[in-house]
Amino acid sequence: xxxxxxxxxxxxxxxxxxxxxxxxxxxxxxxxxxxxxxxxxxxxxxxxxxxxxxxxxxxxxxxxxxxxxxxxxxxxxxxxxxxxxxxxxxxxxxxxxxxxxxxxxxxxxxxxxxxxxxxxxxxxxxxxxxxxxxxxxxxxxxxxxxxxxxxxxxxxxxxxxxxxxxxxxxxxxxxxxxxxxxxxxxxxxxxxxxxxxxxxxxxxxxxxxxxxxxxxxxxxxxxxxxxxxxxxxxxxxxxxxxxxxxxxxxxxxxxxxxxxxxxxxxxxxxxxxxxxxxxxxxxxxxxxxxxxxxxxxxxxxxxxxxxxxxxxxxxxxxxxxxxxxxxxxxxxxxxxxxxxxxxxxxxxxxxxxxxxxxxxxxxxxxxxxxxxxxxxxxxxxxxxxxxxxxxxxxxxxxxxxxxxxxxxxxxxxxxxxxxxxxxxxxxxxxxxxxxxxxxx
Numbered sequence: 001x002x003x004x005x006x007x008x009x010x011x012x013x014x015x016x017x018x019x020x021x022x023x024x025x026x027x028x029x030x031x032x033x034x035x036x037x038x039x040x041x042x043x044x045x046x047x048x049x050x051x052x053x054x055x056x057x058x059x060x061x062x063x064x065x066x067x068x069x070x071x072x073x074x075x076x077x078x079x080x081x082x083x084x085x086x087x088x089x090x091x092x093x094x095x096x097x098x099x100x101x102x103x104x105x106x107x108x109x110x111x112x113x114x115x116x117x118x119x120x121x122x123x124x125x126x127x128x129x130x131x132x133x134x135x136x137x138x139x140x141x142x143x144x145x146x147x148x149x150x151x152x153x154x155x156x157x158x159x160x161x162x163x164x165x166x167x168x169x170x171x172x173x174x175x176x177x178x179x180x181x182x183x184x185x186x187x188x189x190x191x192x193x194x195x196x197x198x199x200x201x202x203x204x205x206x207x208x209x210x211x212x213x214x215x216x217x218x219x220x221x222x223x224x225x226x227x228x229x230x231x232x233x234x235x236x237x238x239x240x241x242x243x244x245x246x247x248x249x250x251x252x253x254x255x256x257x258x259x260x261x262x263x264x265x266x267x268x269x270x271x272x273x274x275x276x277x278x279x280x281x282x283x284x285x286x287x288x289x290x291x292x293x294x295x296x297x298x299x300x301x302x303x304x305x306x307x308x309x310x311x312x313x314x315x316x317x318x319x320x321x322x323x324x325x326x327x328x329x330x331x332x333x334x335x336x337x338x339x340x341x342x343x344x345x346x347x348x349x350x351x352x353x354x355x356x357x358x359x360x361x362x363x364x365x366x367x368x369x370x371x372x373x374x375x376x377x378x379x380x381x382x383x384x385x386x387x388x389x390x391x392x393x394x395x396x397x398x399x400x401x402x403x404x405x406x407x408x409x410x411x412x413x414x415x416x417x418x419x420x421x422x423x424x425x426x427x428x429x430x431x432x433x434x435x436x437x438x439x440x
Contacts, residue, residue, distance in 0.1 A: 137215025196221025294424025
């Protein structure tokens, strides 16, 4: 048993002894190290280590969630006792309680490969070397004279946690992440400062790869935006690059959570089993993707993680339902949050998708905007390129797209074969027909 699991167990035991009917506790410890390199010199080096315990208290029909970073036994005992006293002053909530223990059952024994035991051995000079290589790669590209600044970052983290409940759940989790990125700013003739970035991240350090393509692509993206301008407003195909497509997917996922449904803030209310998108859209929530950034054995409530279909050939198959809102809505809980989102892929990469578009817009960045979860209306600022006869031409900026999510996803006409590897939301590139662009 780890010290974190012992802490979680003890917190639950204390809560019961001090008068709680039930309790759940999660103890955690993390270490994050970051080095930022800007224009030939170190700009920032930081290391943050944190630890603490979060406790859910169920006291005479009342509920309270508290946390503390002081894990000394005497301090924790006093904290729990005071928290229970405070909980008794709250209003009763009949829907609060621990999950049915049956939801804890069936936890996968597989090794998710999300922890690198060598994290502690990463040396400062290793991070510095990588940061320098990122800048050198960025400044080595053609037309680099237009670059006015390069900022690179290298960071890594290790997280450990344990959870215990008074109705039988116990679990432990550990994970690592290793990242590098480059952000490049260029100078336009009109004084604008277009920028570009690129990044890469992995669970296991040996798989992080070379810095050269990361720095180079960041620079190329910034330089490609020189001369960007508005083009005439139009209704044309929208192509969304895989690394930013998640912005649209998240706008669709938000209204799928039970809280939005219960509070009547979801345009998807009553749509379970209905067609909400093109047949080309199929999304699976898969918590067991090896080395995935969303991989887990159990969720934040202790539900055993299981693969589930979210959208199948355009049909909405499930909602994200935690225990509390499941009780309020009188529907069976699934899980309160997404893990890895895996999409049914097409057969073409981004270049081939572009080749099929005679006149359209490729979006490479979303700049502000919002999507209304109740109505589905959206408006996003965009940056990217005009597509003419299948080829990228004019760089564009200061434009926006608008419409409604209920219509947008039914206009999905092509899906790429290029899932984005550096996020839990593994979105491919998408093509949508007939999207409204506002420009000149």
